[in-house]
Amino acid sequence: MPDNSAPVLRSIQAKDNQKMATLIRSVLEELNVPKVGTAYEDKALDDLTEAYREEKGDYFVVESQGELVGGAGIGSLPNAKAEVCELQKMYFSPAARGKGWGDLMMNKCLEAAKDLGYKQVYIETMPYMKAAQKLYVRHGFEYIDAPLGNTGHYSCPVYLLKTLD
Template sequence: MTDNNYVIRPIQPDDNAKIAVTIRKVLIEMGVPKVGTAYADKALDSMFENYQQQSARYFVIELNDEIIGGAGIAPLDNYNGPVCELQKMYFLPEARGKGLGLQMMTICLEFAKSAGFKTVYLETMPYMKDAQKLYNKVGFKYIDGPMGDTGHYSCTVWMIKNI
């Protein structure tokens, strides 16, 4: 999918280092703790390999051969049932405010539905208000506590959407 010079596509092996740097930059910019969040995930340095199961997919946004954002869907860790998690949705400043978040969300939700999931879960930080606006816009609702066990104990906002 393209919009001007932006390309949203599935992650490739050569994207691993680029997406790890992109995600860490955004997390540092947002003041996210380095423990109990995606920053500390071992998967961050091998994203391609971690999304190579049938029910998981990670997408990146590319602009002029640079990775400027990404998001993925995978089964919710330590949870039984048709629930997936929207994972590692982060965009550099140059990707924000251009409708790319909505495009990425649409792609991720379409994949989740096609993979047989019935519910999408996500975790975020209370001060990530722009992200929460997007999540609300596409139908996510707040819930009172975490589902599964993602290891992201520093994330204190939880949301779900039935698909």
């Protein structure tokens, strides 16, 4: 008998777009993240399948018991070296947190980055997102002093970078 509580990680599909946009914005609101200068206002948020259709990107979702409960993506980093990508839009609903699914998603994204030929992965976050930062550091990200590329997320002042093996 299959375990219906086990998470399912898969690439995003068009049917997931609205649910993920709503989930991401609700998490950002929950965490009191500014709506300006963050992922909240990204136009790509409303059509993630199209945004990640690019040649060197992918977005993954996590399903639990048939419901979307989180997601994260790998995409090119504008105005950065071609071998540097960005870990993007990694958010989980409150019900999905604390179950180790962030580790599963991180492993999936880092493997995708390697498969796509990237050498480094960059991320920006908020200073008070301590649980997320612990996840990033646990997976080999290191704090850096200045932003890379141009994400447009000028309200996110914490920068981390990981060199892939």
